[in-house]
Every structure is written in structure tokens, then in C-alpha cells.
Amino acid sequence: MASTSASAGVLLRHVRTGRARSRADLVALTGASRNTVSARVDQLISANLLEEGGRGWSTGGRPPTLLRFNSRAGCVLAVDLGVTSVDVAVTDLSAQILGTVGHPIDIADGPGPVLAEVDRLAQQVLAEVGLTPGDVCAVGVGVPGPVEFSTGRPSHPPIMPGWHDYPVPSAFGRYDCPVYVDNDVNVMALGEMGVAGSVQDVLVVKVGTGIGCGIIVDGRVYRGAQGSAGDIGHIHVAQPDGRTVVCRCGQDNCLEAIAGGGALLRDAVAAGLPVATVREVVRLAAQGDGVALGLVRDAGRTIGTVLASLVNFFNPHRIVMTGGVAQAGVPLLAGIREAVYRRSMPLAARALEVTVSEAPDLSGRVGAALMAIEEFLDEDSVQALAR
Amino acid sequence: MASTSASAGVLLRHVRTGRARSRADLVALTGASRNTVSARVDQLISANLLEEGGRGWSTGGRPPTLLRFNSRAGCVLAVDLGVTSVDVAVTDLSAQILGTVGHPIDIADGPGPVLAEVDRLAQQVLAEVGLTPGDVCAVGVGVPGPVEFSTGRPSHPPIMPGWHDYPVPSAFGRYDCPVYVDNDVNVMALGEMGVAGSVQDVLVVKVGTGIGCGIIVDGRVYRGAQGSAGDIGHIHVAQPDGRTVVCRCGQDNCLEAIAGGGALLRDAVAAGLPVATVREVVRLAAQGDGVALGLVRDAGRTIGTVLASLVNFFNPHRIVMTGGVAQAGVPLLAGIREAVYRRSMPLAARALEVTVSEAPDLSGRVGAALMAIEEFLDEDSVQALAR
Incomplete structure (x- = not known):
């Protein structure tokens, strides 16, 4: 059944998001009758999802009873x-x-x-x-x-x-x-929105072992036709030196085969760094090791060339980097920003923010x-x- | 003022799109009171936007008066x-x-x-x-x-x-x-949706002198943070032979500098074809000229490499090609499909349709x-x- 524009869920959302604080607000917002709103609010109060709390300011007549969402209902x-x-x-x-x-x-x-x-x-x-x-x-x-x-x-x-x-x-x-399951990048993208409290067009790019992207359009996860939107780890990246790197997916020169965490570790070992995990490469870079810094910055540049294309196409407000490699912070961001600002159209790049997640663990x-x-x-x- | 969920515009939309055919339907769909709906329907009838037409089937009681949108109101x-x-x-x-x-x-x-x-x-x-x-x-x-x-x-x-x-x-x-102005590619994307009657996630790619893309998310134009979303003509494309082509924007190897209509004409003249416009190159290809066919197919391959990345990222239901160069049809599509199916992830490419606009002039x-x-x-x- 199609849900109506004054259903219990819609009324609850208006209160949860702070748009409505009383029955009168709900009547004004939805255009539903006072009786309909009252009956559904009573149902939500019985279900313990709404509670009444104090009186608001009167604008003439009896002051309204305030409603608030009971976030401890479950x-x-x-x-x-x-x-x-x-x-x-x-x-x-x-x-x-x-x-x-x-x-x-x-x-x-x-x-x-x-x-x-x-x-x-x-x-x-x-x-x-x-x-x-x-x-x-x-x-x-x-x-x-x-x-x-x-x-x-x-x-x-x-x-x-x-x-x-x-x-x-x-x-x-x-x-x-009910149980809801989604890939970690879409979930983290929602989490970043929740932490930042923003509802704009945002890309959340996770650089861990692989590379993936959560797409937020107008505050909601965009999934695409088959639900695979944001699968950017296997976008083809041309190598300036003509080098070919075979990806675990069987294709050559996928983004994550060149700039993901696994690639970073492989290149660090090849460069003679005493490391066994990508975390150690990131730690060396944080300690100022020149070779590790160079590798992280190169990875950033490669990721940035792909993001530059996506910025032209998608024109996001913000890009948030997350995942283990993003913990490297400044050198990774420097490489990404260099490539994005060099190759994106000025209009799209002008107000674009590229940042590292402030709460990656959360x-x-x-x-x-x-x-x-x-x-x-x-x-x-x-x-x-x-x- | 924020519009309400049972505003005159919302009621009109329900009737225009066929979701509601009577006042009772509107009450059921919006949750608004019978009085509110009746008053607003009367206003819309006075404004000549709705008209009453015959009686529906009764489900008990007086049969409802049917409402219909008056598309000749203006x-x-x-x-x-x-x-x-x-x-x-x-x-x-x-x-x-x-x-x-x-x-x-x-x-x-x-x-x-x-x-x-x-x-x-x-x-x-x-x-x-x-x-x-x-x-x-x-x-x-x-x-x-x-x-x-x-x-x-x-x-x-x-x-x-x-x-x-x-x-x-x-x-x-x-x-x-009121007067509404937008770029031609966003407008054509809406037109393609109107012609096809579809409301899914679609990319409409125009290949004319330049190359641009209209993005439809869930039936609506997606514009991005500064309104520049879909500006794919200046995405950087690596050339396999290391060739550098300077674009009119000042950057090198932009997509449209390599595969747009201007580039096609330039390459056709350089190949010795007797042409003065891109339309003539497209006509030669349609007549089976081998050199023209090869150039159009190469342009399709280059456009396809960019679209392959966008398919991974955006996972659209459909890509519709339009613009002067798209008139070439089969050889362009063949090049695009080759690149898209070779480089996109199988899940995203599986059900993807890539077609040429059926009504490019309209x-x-x-x-x-x-x-x-x-x-x-x-x-x-x-x-x-x-x-």
C-alpha cells in the first residue's frame, strides 16, 4: 500500500527532525485535519514513540502541548x-x-x-x-x-x-x-552524514585494502540500478610510465591495484621499507619517512585523478576520505587535492571541500x-x- | 513558505500523474480532511486546471465524480x-x-x-x-x-x-x-525521459561539437553543488600513444578534444576525407566509408572509456546517446559498448542499455x-x- 503524506511515519519524522513541536505544527505541515493528526499522534504516544512534554508559547488561545520524540522507546x-x-x-x-x-x-x-x-x-x-x-x-x-x-x-x-x-x-x-544489511561504504557514508549533520551531495571514499565510495544525494544513499553505485575501485587508471598492474579482479590497472592499501604495502616492500602491514607504512609516513611519504602522496595523486573525473560528473559539495590509508592524513590529502584541483572544472572545484573523516572508528x-x-x-x- | 503535503500543487500532481481520479482518492492519498481537499479542488476547478468528467464506479454509496487534469488550461x-x-x-x-x-x-x-x-x-x-x-x-x-x-x-x-x-x-x-532556463543537455535529458516515459537513473550523453551529460536520478535532473554536474567534456583521457591534444579550455587531452564533433572533423580532414563539417563525416560513415567509420568508432571507444568509469560509479539503468555525432548510430554505439562492457564491473554492466535517442530532434x-x-x-x- 502506498503510504500517505500524513501517515504515522511522516508525522513521527516531522517531530524527530525538529520540524514540528506540536499537533498544530503537524496540521500546518501536512494539511491533514486536526482530527486525523490527533488520532495518529495518540497512536504514536501509545506506542511510546512520542511523548508530551510541557507547554509551548501561546500565539493566542490555550498554549500548545509540546511533543517530543522518545528516542529511548527501543x-x-x-x-x-x-x-x-x-x-x-x-x-x-x-x-x-x-x-x-x-x-x-x-x-x-x-x-x-x-x-x-x-x-x-x-x-x-x-x-x-x-x-x-x-x-x-x-x-x-x-x-x-x-x-x-x-x-x-x-x-x-x-x-x-x-x-x-x-x-x-x-x-x-x-x-x-527487521534486519538491514548494506556494504560498509554506504553505511559509513550515512555515518559521516550523521556525525556531520549535513544533508548535501557528498562522496565518502574509503581507502582500505580496496577502494570504494558511498554516494549521498540530498542526504540519502544513492544505490543505482543494481545497487552497485560507488564501486570505483575497479575504474581503469592509465599509468604514465606504461606500467601494467594486474588486479585481483583480473583486469589491469584498476584504481585499487595501483593506489589501494595492498598496492601501497607492495610498493613499500619493493622500495625496501621494513614493513609487513599497510598500517606500518602509514605509521612510517606519519613519522616523516621520506620514502613512505612519497608512496602515500603518489597513491593520493592516483586516487585524485579518478576523483577529478567524478567531481566534473557529480559536482559534490564535499569529499570525505576514510579507511586505513586515509589515516595517513596530510600527505594523502595533498596528493588528492593536487590532482583534483588540477583536473576538475573550476566551477565544480571552487567550493569543494576534501577532508579526512573526523570519526573513522565511529x-x-x-x-x-x-x-x-x-x-x-x-x-x-x-x-x-x-x- | 514551506508547501504542505496536501497543497493545491500536490493535489494537482496526484491527478496529473493518474494516481488520483476523485476527491476520495485525494483524501486517501494525502490524509487531508475531506473539507480541505474539497476546498482546494474547487480552487483548482475555478483556475481551470481541473475539470469534472463523468462518474466513476461506486464502491457503495453515491458514485464519485471523476476529476481530470485540463492540459489545455494554458x-x-x-x-x-x-x-x-x-x-x-x-x-x-x-x-x-x-x-x-x-x-x-x-x-x-x-x-x-x-x-x-x-x-x-x-x-x-x-x-x-x-x-x-x-x-x-x-x-x-x-x-x-x-x-x-x-x-x-x-x-x-x-x-x-x-x-x-x-x-x-x-x-x-x-x-x-515565469521563465526557466537550463543547459541544453539537462533539458534534453528531461525530454528523453518524457519521450520514453521512464523515471529511473539515466545518463543522457550529448556528443555534438562538445560533449555533455544530463543526469537523471529517480526521474529528476540532478544538478550537483554548483549546478555543474554532468560536465564530462573536460574529463582527462589518457592517450595510448602518448599523444597530447590541447583543448579549447587550455587543458590537454580533455574528452571532447579527442572525441567530440570538432575533433572528429579535424581528424577526418587530417585523414584526407573531403569534408567541411562534422555532419559530412557522419554522413560518410553512414554510407560505409571505411576511414570515416574507423574515426567514428574510435571516438566511440574513447567516449566509452569515460562512460565505463561513470557506469562503475553511477550504476545507471540506461545511457542514451544524442547530439549530431550520435546520429552516426551503430559504429559509434559499437565503440562505446566495446569499451563500456570491457571495463565496467559485470554487475553494473549486466542489465545496462546503451542506445541512441529515438527522437533527437524533439x-x-x-x-x-x-x-x-x-x-x-x-x-x-x-x-x-x-x-
Whole structure:
């Protein structure tokens, strides 16, 4: 059924986002009748999602009773699944973290053992904050690979062996609530928006082992026709010296084969640096090692040539860099900015901000929570709840 | 003022798009009260935008009076301004063309003489269809260069000398109505959507003298932060042979300097073909000339390498090619498809359609009309009209 423009979900959204603070505001915003608004607000109050709190200023007549969103009406499980670790948080319905716990995992162990560990962590953190499975309204999960959003099944994820087509939501059967799964970059993009509180056109570019991009159009995740939008790691990059680098996908000279974390480590070892992980390369650069600095800056330049094209095409307000390699900060940004400002059209580059995430560790969990909250509090589910 | 979700404009849109056929439908769709809906429908009937027509089937009780949009309540002027010609059409409020007239111009003559000619053509076509300036509800204009949409002023348009910052809407002072101006590629993208009746994520790529792209997200034009989204003609393209081509923008190896119409003509002359215009090169290719075919296919391959990146990033449902060079059809498409399918990720390329516009001559006028109608029939202007 199509939801209406004065449904319980829409009314709730107006209050949650601060656009409405009273029944009269809701009548003015939606054009619905006073009776309709009152009946639905009463339903939302019964469902504990809205509460009455004090009186506003009168503009003539009886002062209105103020409404506010009860963000403690339930909680959300937010799961940030990485290649080598997982973080599970419990948040309220405003994505405020109430408790969080993390543990090392190996994603290649496959969905059975990994999701059993997630289940254990979720029970642990719920107990720590004094909540029960019955309090969980929704679950949000970010995973390091492509996902069919409508079913929550990973789709040929290159660095998640054994996970193809696995129904991730089935692992949360003990919670009688909806489960939303998306790739980590889309989830982090939502998290960055939540942290920054902005609703513009933004690209969130994650440079970890691979390279991916979350696209925010007007405050919402843009997914494209098959849900694969933002998959920029395999864009072809011409090498000035004619060098050919074969990517794990089988193509040559993909962006992540030249400038991703794996490539950075490979080049650092080839240059004789005493490193075994990309984290160590980033640390050496932070300590001012000239060779490491040069490699990070070169990676930035290569990423910048691709972003320059995307800036011409997409004309974003802002680009936020995140992921392990982005922790390198200044030298990476310098390379990116150099390429973007050199090759983008002046109009598109003029007001563009290119920054590093200010809360890289948080954005995965906050984003997973926001995804679950936004989807759960959409019109149909609240409609059902408020009946 | 923020418009409400049951404003006159919203009610009108529900009827125009076929979602509602009666007052009861509007009540169900918006959640507004029967009184509110009835009062606003009466205003729209007074304004001649809605009319009552017959009775629907009863589902118990008195059968409802059906409502329909009166697309002849007024007309729209649609102006498709090119570099060497202009077409002016009069359409009804469904973008049906009632009459149209075209004339050669030289855009470089500047806004004064060119817009005087547009004014003359508009008066001529209005008279031909028996309408007067008083019948015109809105004007839509597409121009071959970047435009600040909010003011209708071209912004440093490279192939429109003398037009920078000129207030195009001022040329339509004899019509007491709003004037909307956008670049020709955004307008053509809307026109392609109108012709195809689709509302998905689509790229409309125009290959004429220059190369530009209209971006449709979920049925609407996406403009980006400064309104320059889709400006793909100056994306840098590496040349396999290391050749450097300087673009009119001053940068080297821009997409349009290598694969635009001007480049095609330059390369055809250098190859010894007896041609003076890009149209002649396209005609030779259509006649099976091997050299011309090779050049068109090479241009397609180069455009395809850029589109392959954009397919990975944007994951569109469809790419529609338009503009003079797109008239070449098969050999251009073959080159584009080869590059796109070779370099895009399989998931994004799987269901992607790459086609040539089926109505390239119409889309500029239909798109200009649709832009004017959608903007004019938005909530605020109809609100004012229906007061």
C-alpha cells in the first residue's frame, strides 16, 4: 500500500527532525485535519514513540502541548563487520551509542563462525547496558562487500569467501525485528552524514585494502540500478610510465591495484621499507619517512585523478576520505587535492571541500544504526506499530 | 513558505500523474480532511486546471465524480536554442506540441539579436495556433552552455560569446509568466525521459561539437553543488600513444578534444576525407566509408572509456546517446559498448542499455516544455493561481 503524506511515519519524522513541536505544527505541515493528526499522534504516544512534554508559547488561545520524540522507546543493534574485526553497538533511536564491544575475527572463516561471534557479542553488550532482546527494534549491519540490499545477501564479495548469497538477516533470529544489511561504504557514508549533520551531495571514499565510495544525494544513499553505485575501485587508471598492474579482479590497472592499501604495502616492500602491514607504512609516513611519504602522496595523486573525473560528473559539495590509508592524513590529502584541483572544472572545484573523516572508528557503527533507524521508522513499519 | 503535503500543487500532481481520479482518492492519498481537499479542488476547478468528467464506479454509496487534469488550461513556450539554429514550440500543459517553428541563427551574434529572433518566432507560432501571449503560463529555454538555474543567466559559456551573465528571462517580458532556463543537455535529458516515459537513473550523453551529460536520478535532473554536474567534456583521457591534444579550455587531452564533433572533423580532414563539417563525416560513415567509420568508432571507444568509469560509479539503468555525432548510430554505439562492457564491473554492466535517442530532434523542445510545466505547476505557483 502506498503510504500517505500524513501517515504515522511522516508525522513521527516531522517531530524527530525538529520540524514540528506540536499537533498544530503537524496540521500546518501536512494539511491533514486536526482530527486525523490527533488520532495518529495518540497512536504514536501509545506506542511510546512520542511523548508530551510541557507547554509551548501561546500565539493566542490555550498554549500548545509540546511533543517530543522518545528516542529511548527501543534500541538498535549496530554491527560493523570488517575483514579482521567486528564492532557491535547498542544505540538508542537517535543513534546515540549506549554500549559497544569489539573482537578480532577472520571474515574468511565464513558466515557460520563469524555470525555466531557477532551473536555472542550482541548478547554481551545488551546485557552490559541492561537491555534484553525484546528491546531491540531493528538491526543494522555493514559488511565489507557488495550486498543485495532488498534481501541482505552478499553478492560475489571478493574479500568475503563463503559469504556469497548467504542470508545475513537469518543470523539475528532471536530478535523479532527487521534486519538491514548494506556494504560498509554506504553505511559509513550515512555515518559521516550523521556525525556531520549535513544533508548535501557528498562522496565518502574509503581507502582500505580496496577502494570504494558511498554516494549521498540530498542526504540519502544513492544505490543505482543494481545497487552497485560507488564501486570505483575497479575504474581503469592509465599509468604514465606504461606500467601494467594486474588486479585481483583480473583486469589491469584498476584504481585499487595501483593506489589501494595492498598496492601501497607492495610498493613499500619493493622500495625496501621494513614493513609487513599497510598500517606500518602509514605509521612510517606519519613519522616523516621520506620514502613512505612519497608512496602515500603518489597513491593520493592516483586516487585524485579518478576523483577529478567524478567531481566534473557529480559536482559534490564535499569529499570525505576514510579507511586505513586515509589515516595517513596530510600527505594523502595533498596528493588528492593536487590532482583534483588540477583536473576538475573550476566551477565544480571552487567550493569543494576534501577532508579526512573526523570519526573513522565511529562512522561504521553510527551509520549501521542510522540505516536501521531510518528504515525501521519508515512509514509502513511505524504504521503497523501504531495501530 | 514551506508547501504542505496536501497543497493545491500536490493535489494537482496526484491527478496529473493518474494516481488520483476523485476527491476520495485525494483524501486517501494525502490524509487531508475531506473539507480541505474539497476546498482546494474547487480552487483548482475555478483556475481551470481541473475539470469534472463523468462518474466513476461506486464502491457503495453515491458514485464519485471523476476529476481530470485540463492540459489545455494554458500553453507553454518551449525554446531549444542551438549554436546555429533555434526551434520554438507551443505546447499544452502535457508537453504535447501544438505548433513549432525553426530558424537559422548564429549564437555568437549575442543575446540581443538572437533573443529578438526568438521573440519573433514565438509570436509567429502562437499566432499560427490561434493563441495569444495571455495564454502562455510559462516559458522553458534550453541553451548550449552552463546556466545558473536560479537566475537563468549563462555562466561563462564557452561557445556562447557575449552571453555570460545575461538575464535570458528578461527577453520574455511580453509574457507575464515565469521563465526557466537550463543547459541544453539537462533539458534534453528531461525530454528523453518524457519521450520514453521512464523515471529511473539515466545518463543522457550529448556528443555534438562538445560533449555533455544530463543526469537523471529517480526521474529528476540532478544538478550537483554548483549546478555543474554532468560536465564530462573536460574529463582527462589518457592517450595510448602518448599523444597530447590541447583543448579549447587550455587543458590537454580533455574528452571532447579527442572525441567530440570538432575533433572528429579535424581528424577526418587530417585523414584526407573531403569534408567541411562534422555532419559530412557522419554522413560518410553512414554510407560505409571505411576511414570515416574507423574515426567514428574510435571516438566511440574513447567516449566509452569515460562512460565505463561513470557506469562503475553511477550504476545507471540506461545511457542514451544524442547530439549530431550520435546520429552516426551503430559504429559509434559499437565503440562505446566495446569499451563500456570491457571495463565496467559485470554487475553494473549486466542489465545496462546503451542506445541512441529515438527522437533527437524533439527532445530539446519536449524537455524545455516539461521543465517549464513541472516548475510552473509546482506547489507555490499553483497555490497563488488557485487562491
